[in-house]
Amino acid sequence: MxxxxxxxxxxxxxxxxxxxxxxxxxxxxxxxxxxxxxxxxxxxxxxxxxxxxxxxxxxxxxxxxxxxxxxxxxxxxxxxxxxxxxxxxxxxxxxxxxxxxxxxxxxxxxxxxxxxxxxxxxxxxxxxxxxxxxxxxxxxxxxxxxxxxxxxxxxxxxxxxxxxxxxxxxxxxxxxxxxxxxxxxxxxASRMHYKEVSIKNKLLVLLSGNEPQRTLLEQKIQNELVNFKGKVVFVKGLFEKEQQRVVLKKVTYYNYLTTKQLETVINESDLVLCRPEESIVADLIELSKKAFFIPETNNIQQLKTACILKDSKQAAFSLLEDFKIEQLNYIHEYKGLTTTDIxxxxxxxxxxxxxxxxx
CATH class of the missing domain: 3.40.50.2000 (Glycogen Phosphorylase B;)
Known part of the structure; x- marks a missing residue:
């Protein structure tokens, strides 16, 4: 050979x-x-x-x-x-x-x-x-x-x-x-890199998943954000021909972000609210972020990941029907996702x- x-x-x-x-x-x-x-x-x-x-x-x-x-x-x-x-x-x-x-x-x-x-x-x-x-x-x-x-x-x-x-x-x-x-x-492996930047957003919402679960999650979070104080970036997870950006009061909406854009906005956000999908968990670990997860009820892998992170005091989670925006107030009790040498x-x-x- x-x-x-x-x-x-x-x-x-x-x-x-x-x-x-x-x-x-x-x-x-x-x-x-x-x-x-x-x-x-x-x-x-x-x-x-x-x-x-x-x-x-x-x-x-x-x-x-x-x-x-x-x-x-x-x-x-x-x-x-x-x-x-x-x-x-x-x-x-x-x-x-x-x-x-x-x-x-x-x-x-x-x-x-x-x-x-x-x-x-x-x-x-x-x-x-x-x-x-x-x-x-x-x-x-x-x-x-x-x-x-x-x-x-x-x-x-x-x-x-x-x-x-x-x-x-x-x-x-x-x-x-x-x-x-x-x-x-x-x-x-994560596709992103940690950057030392100032925090610009109180909350980053990342949506993903199959329909109709993605839309149900979007509607639930939008309703809850009425009572949220702070600047929010909301990425809908809808890949379309053209990127769209809409600003409504304290919330900036995107249909999707490229990897470079997402890397920047995650680094600049204090807290991330999303599904515990494998790729995004890898990214959040690489960037050492605090996160709150809403796993899909019937997704065994997401539920397993969310439980592991909660048991290790890295991140909290809630099922969609139980989620309230006030739950984010207790995120300080969790240490956040931390980088590893793997x-x-x-x-x-x-x-x-x-x-x-x-x-």
């Missing part, structure tokens, strides 16, 4: 999943650039448009539309996903056909696929990134898990993402090994793309 020292071109494919996958991919793309890898971004829908704005100078490819949200169905009941297996299989075949063309056109040396099951190749290193390698851990031997595991095994490696608070790695190891899958644990060894991970067989 010899190491290839030239710059490798890597296709990074991102499933369109309410911008969460796109958001998490930003840190990976930046790390690729820092390690002399040339990224080509492939995605669809809002995620593709979002990443185009984040990286206007990077070549992009539009992926075939799944027509379904695979991640959402992986969290649904087995019978609901069973009905979608033909559509998923067709989408995978379309991806495989398109990949052959892209590999030739762009001289692609490797693939990083974030929850796109069909983007792998036996000729070049292919990595699958996911947070739920076993969608149904309560029944690890189910037909659906076996089908999912069979597909993931076609990749060279699987990188299993965790937020740095996740304590379920040992349980995951036991489940995944049943499928004989080679995988690495990696932490979700990092991602990108050099080691990317070494997969540096090594080629002697010929």
């Amino acid at each position: 010899v190491e290839d020292t030239r710059c490798q071109t890597i296709l990074i494919a991102v499933a369109d999943s309410n911008l969460e996958n796109a958001t998490k991919s930003i840190a990976i793309i930046k790390a690729m650039q820092e390690h002399n890898l040339i990224p080509i971004i492939a995605s669809e829908g809002a995620s593709l448009q979002f990443l185009k704005k984040e990286f206007p100078y990077i070549t992009t490819i539009e992926l075939p539309n799944y027509a379904i949200n695979v991640n959402a169905y992986l969290q649904a009941l087995n019978w609901k996903l069973m009905r979608k297996i033909p559509a998923i299989a067709l989408a995978i075949l379309e991806e495989k056909k398109a990949l052959k063309k892209w590999t030739m056109e762009h001289a692609i040396d490797g693939i990083i696929s974030i929850d796109r099951l069909g983007l792998y190749s036996s000729k070049i290193p292919s990595v699958y990134i996911t947070q739920q390698l076993c969608p149904f851990p309560e029944n690890a031997n189910s037909i659906l898990n076996k089908l999912f595991g069979f597909q993931v095994k076609k990749f060279s490696e699987c990188w299993l993402q965790h937020n740095i608070l996740d304590s379920g790695k040992k349980e995951a190891d036991l489940v995944f090994k049943k499928f004989g899958i080679e995988f690495r644990h990696i932490n979700i 990092t991602v060894n990108w050099q080691e991970l990317f070494s997969l793309f540096r090594v080629k067989q002697n010929t």
Whole structure:
């Protein structure tokens, strides 16, 4: 084996999943650039448009539309996903056909696929990134898990993402090994950096999530803000063609912010009110912010994260129906999210793309 020292071109494919996958991919793309890898971004829908704005100078490819949200169905009941297996299989075949063309056109040396099951190749290193390698851990031997595991095994490696608070790695190891899958644990990296700046906003509201939950959260917080004293920045989490800014008395509304803009406004805000999604938690930890969380009631991962942070006295949370703006008055009882020395060894991970067989 010899190491290839030239710059490798890597296709990074991102499933369109309410911008969460796109958001998490930003840190990976930046790390690729820092390690002399040339990224080509492939995605669809809002995620593709979002990443185009984040990286206007990077070549992009539009992926075939799944027509379904695979991640959402992986969290649904087995019978609901069973009905979608033909559509998923067709989408995978379309991806495989398109990949052959892209590999030739762009001289692609490797693939990083974030929850796109069909983007792998036996000729070049292919990595699958996911947070739920076993969608149904309560029944690890189910037909659906076996089908999912069979597909993931076609990749060279699987990188299993965790937020740095996740304590379920040992349980995951036991489940995944049943499928004989080679995988690495990696932490979700922040896309932001701490800056020493003056505080300009008393509260930053960050909305996210599926509809109608996102709209219900927006309406609830807007009603509660009537009794809030202080300057507020309110980011609706709606990615649209043009960025919009509206000022209504003490509240400045944005439909969305780019990563650089969001980094600035988080650093300048005293408190952040949001969902405890993995990417934003990683960012708040990196920036050492105080936060109050409103997890989605039926989202097990968000509820777990919120409980861990509350038990460790880092941040408080409330369910949507119980939330009152007065609860923010007690945030001083919590120490805030603090930085850690946990990092991602990108050099080691990317070494997969540096090594080629002697010929």
